[in-house]
Amino acid sequence: xxxxxxxxxxxxxxxxxxxxxNGAFYALLSLGLAVxxxxxxxxxxxxxxxxxLGAFAxxxxxxxxxxxxxxxxxxxxxxxxxxxxxxxxxxxxxIQHLDHLYGLLLTFGLALILEGTLVNLFGVSGSxxxxxxxxxxxxxxxxxxxxxxxxxxxVAALVxxxxxxxxxxxxxxxxxxxxxxxxxxxVQAFGxxxxxxxxxxxxxxxxxxxxxxxxxxxxxxxxxxxxxSLLIVVFAVVVIGGMGSILGAILTxxxxxxxxxxxxxxxxxxxxxxxxxxMVMVLMLRPAGxxxxxx
Amino acid sequence: MMGSxxxxxxxxxxxxxxxxxxxxxxxxxxxxxxxxxxGGLDALKMAVEDFGGSVNGMPIEVLSAxxxxxxxxxANTVRGWIDQQNVDMVAGLVASSVSIAVTRILAEQDTxxxxxxxxxxxxxxxxxxxxxxHWVYDTYPLAHGTAKAIVDEGGDSWFLLTADYAFGHAxxxxxEKVVNENGGTIVGKVRHPFPTSxxxxxxxxxxxxxxxxxxxxxxGSDTVNALTTASQFGVVQAGQSLAGLLIFLxxxxxxxxxxxxxxxxTTGWYWDLNxxxxxxxxxxxxxxxxxxxxxxxxxxxxxxHYLNAVAATGSDDTATVRAKMGETxxxxxFANNGTIRADGRMVHDMYLVKVKAPSESQGEWDVYDVIxxxxxxxxxxxxxxxxxxxxKG
Numbered sequence: 001x002x003x004x005x006x007x008x009x010x011x012x013x014x015x016x017x018x019x020x021x022n023g024a025f026y027a028l029l030s031l032g033l034a035v036x037x038x039x040x041x042x043x044x045x046x047x048x049x050x051x052x053l054g055a056f057a058x059x060x061x062x063x064x065x066x067x068x069x070x071x072x073x074x075x076x077x078x079x080x081x082x083x084x085x086x087x088x089x090x091x092x093x094x095i096q097h098l099d100h101l102y103g104l105l106l107t108f109g110l111a112l113i114l115e116g117t118l119v120n121l122f123g124v125s126g127s128x129x130x131x132x133x134x135x136x137x138x139x140x141x142x143x144x145x146x147x148x149x150x151x152x153x154x155v156a157a158l159v160x161x162x163x164x165x166x167x168x169x170x171x172x173x174x175x176x177x178x179x180x181x182x183x184x185x186x187v188q189a190f191g192x193x194x195x196x197x198x199x200x201x202x203x204x205x206x207x208x209x210x211x212x213x214x215x216x217x218x219x220x221x222x223x224x225x226x227x228x229s230l231l232i233v234v235f236a237v238v239v240i241g242g243m244g245s246i247l248g249a250i251l252t253x254x255x256x257x258x259x260x261x262x263x264x265x266x267x268x269x270x271x272x273x274x275x276x277x278x279m280v281m282v283l284m285l286r287p288a289g290x291x292x293x294x295x
Numbered sequence: 296m297m298g299s300x301x302x303x304x305x306x307x308x309x310x311x312x313x314x315x316x317x318x319x320x321x322x323x324x325x326x327x328x329x330x331x332x333x334g335g336l337d338a339l340k341m342a343v344e345d346f347g348g349s350v351n352g353m354p355i356e357v358l359s360a361x362x363x364x365x366x367x368x369x370a371n372t373v374r375g376w377i378d379q380q381n382v383d384m385v386a387g388l389v390a391s392s393v394s395i396a397v398t399r400i401l402a403e404q405d406t407x408x409x410x411x412x413x414x415x416x417x418x419x420x421x422x423x424x425x426x427x428x429h430w431v432y433d434t435y436p437l438a439h440g441t442a443k444a445i446v447d448e449g450g451d452s453w454f455l456l457t458a459d460y461a462f463g464h465a466x467x468x469x470x471e472k473v474v475n476e477n478g479g480t481i482v483g484k485v486r487h488p489f490p491t492s493x494x495x496x497x498x499x500x501x502x503x504x505x506x507x508x509x510x511x512x513x514x515g516s517d518t519v520n521a522l523t524t525a526s527q528f529g530v531v532q533a534g535q536s537l538a539g540l541l542i543f544l545x546x547x548x549x550x551x552x553x554x555x556x557x558x559x560x561t562t563g564w565y566w567d568l569n570x571x572x573x574x575x576x577x578x579x580x581x582x583x584x585x586x587x588x589x590x591x592x593x594x595x596x597x598x599x600h601y602l603n604a605v606a607a608t609g610s611d612d613t614a615t616v617r618a619k620m621g622e623t624x625x626x627x628x629f630a631n632n633g634t635i636r637a638d639g640r641m642v643h644d645m646y647l648v649k650v651k652a653p654s655e656s657q658g659e660w661d662v663y664d665v666i667x668x669x670x671x672x673x674x675x676x677x678x679x680x681x682x683x684x685x686x687k688g
Contacts, residue, residue, distance in 0.1 A: 008503075011499070011500075014503075015496055018495045018496050018499065019496075021495075022493055022495075116324075119324060123328060123329045124324075124325065124328045124329055124516075125516075125519070125545045125548065126516075126519070126549050127549055128523065128551040128554060130553070131527070138527075138528070145502070145528055145529055145533070147528060147529075150495070150527070219523070220492055220493075220520060220523065221516070221519050221523060221549050221550070226492070229490065229492060261496055264487075264496035264497065265496065265500070268485050268486060268487055268488070268496075269459050269486055269488060270488075271487070271488055271496075
């Protein structure tokens with residue numbers, strides 16, 4: 001069998017595949033953050049909590065309302081996104097004119113309140129959410145056993161990432177959005193409702209986090225702290241990609257998944273830190289991030 | 296209990312400030328909240344209530360604090376309790392790092408502590424003091440109970456997933472020793488960062504190793520995540536078995552039986568062992584809407600044993616109470632003829648259990664089949680092997 005650095009080639013293929021799947025997931029989460037920062041200049045520290053809320057909504061929906069996975073995948077992002085709009089309308093808008101730091105503190109506070117409340121209600125051990133029938137089992141590839149659900153996460157995350165990129169970068173609505181954040185007065189003068197667009201954009205970012213949460217629910221135990229552990233990694237991805245760059249978030253997410261996957265094979269102890277090492281190197285060489293525009 | 300109360304006949308003056316104060320220190324909000332946390336505090340309060348709320352006419356007061364799994368926070372809290380509040384006994388004590396730091400303060404200040412949540416066997420080995428007792432379990436029986444039973448049944452090649460910090464390393468070392476001594480081999484291992492949410496890569500490595508047994512030398516959310524991932528990757532269906540080395544009832548409950556079924560583990564106690572444990576657990580369930588973990592049950596049992604010793608001696612002097620606790624066997628819903636050794640280890644029977652399949656379970660908390668009772672003398676580290684200063688020649 002062909003070996004690379006003492007690892008059989010086949011095993012390496014399997015690890016790369018898993019890295020890609022995790023990367024797609026990072027990309028999806030980073031995307032929501034990048035959209036919110038890129039268009040609204042809000043550092044959304046509640047993103048992890050909103051992701052967790054997505055997973056919890058799917059779990060509670062299944063337990064109390066009989067909501068199935070496929071419905072949850074559509075309904076939960078809409079509901080959590082709508083909550084996001086309420087937060088934007090009644091809280092974030094009031095501090096819009098202040099320094100970015102206030103947005104960060106406000107969203108961080110919101111995240112702590114959400115997490116603390118759910119810890120008190122449900123404890124920290126979490127609960128399991130079953131994998132939907134149609135996606136259970138897996139494929140026996142020549143180099144690994146690939147659970148169907150993981151393959152589905154890869155496809156769903158990539159499709160949504162591409163869709164959002166297309167919406168913002170290639171459609172007229174996206175052009176209005178970008179223009180509206182560059183020069184709100186001018187765009188308003190053209191008769192476009194800029195405050196509404198801002199609300200919808202924040203809602204979209206939050207909905208993306210919730211969508212990732214529903215995707216994650218069958219993979220990890222659904223627990224109130226599931227978001228906070230992931231948030232720091234996702235922030236690192238966004239910083240490496242360049243704050244606010246949509247394409248940067250997607251490509252960096254995928255790349256970081258792969259790098260983390262390879263680290264898990266060659267030096268597992270460093271798997272949790274490798275992304276931050278990359279972040280430090282990128283910040284030293286290109287402070288605006290790989291895809292960011294120099295200020 | 297009433298007997299000892301009456302026969303004691305001791306005056307109030309023997310108890311330093313006319314009140315027995317118990318401080319409950321545990322993780323109330325983090326990773327270990329569900330296995331001890333607020334539920335453990337309630338178990339302690341149940342013991343105080345069952346005792347009648349007072350000892351020889353003197354009230355029992357309970358204080359509590361969140362140590363946030365920080366040795367510093369824990370040590371400072373306990374120092375404050377002793378200096379300013381005259382706390383007589385510290386209970387709970389979950390994260391091993393916190394327990395070791397706190398027991399040093401207890402030794403300096405000559406106050407008593409009962410460790411119920413911690414795993415490290417070093418707490419009554421190289422870190423033993425005359426001032427603390429370790430009640431529920433430790434890493435020695437976890438490794439010896441589970442690993443030995445599995446090797447004996449033919450699970451002789453192991454792949455270990457180890458949490459990369461002191462507790463994981465200690466457990467890994469113990470397991471390797473047991474596996475090797477019993478004729479098995481460790482074919483591979485991987486040390487993963489603590490904590491880790493995605494175990495897919497490590498599970499793939501375990502599958503590639505061809506080992507019969509995938510041993511999990513980690514705890515809490517890491518174990519839960521590893522087991523969930525193993526289930527998705529069809530580890531058991533492909534012919535490998537999983538061995539959890541430190542798993543609590545709340546972990547199995549969180550995982551669900553679909554994922555956890557077939558898993559063997561060692562526990563210090565289970566709510567469904569006998570009528571006495573069932574009756575007590577039902578009372579606990581009515582107050583907390585959950586069944587108690589072994590740690591929560593141990594907190595109740597140890598508090599009651601402590602209060603009985605205070606009542607019997609009529610004193611809150613540490614050495615006097617500790618001596619009385621040591622000479623009285625522990626007989627309650629937690630232990631049958633348990634004994635507290637000179638090194639502070641409370642030796643009692645442990646249980647090798649297997650997680651039920653969903654079809655075998657009668658209810659939400661009906662999760663274990665008890666396969667074997669491991670007698671206390673066999674389960675715990677023999678005194679002859681101890682490095683504790685109190686017992687070394």
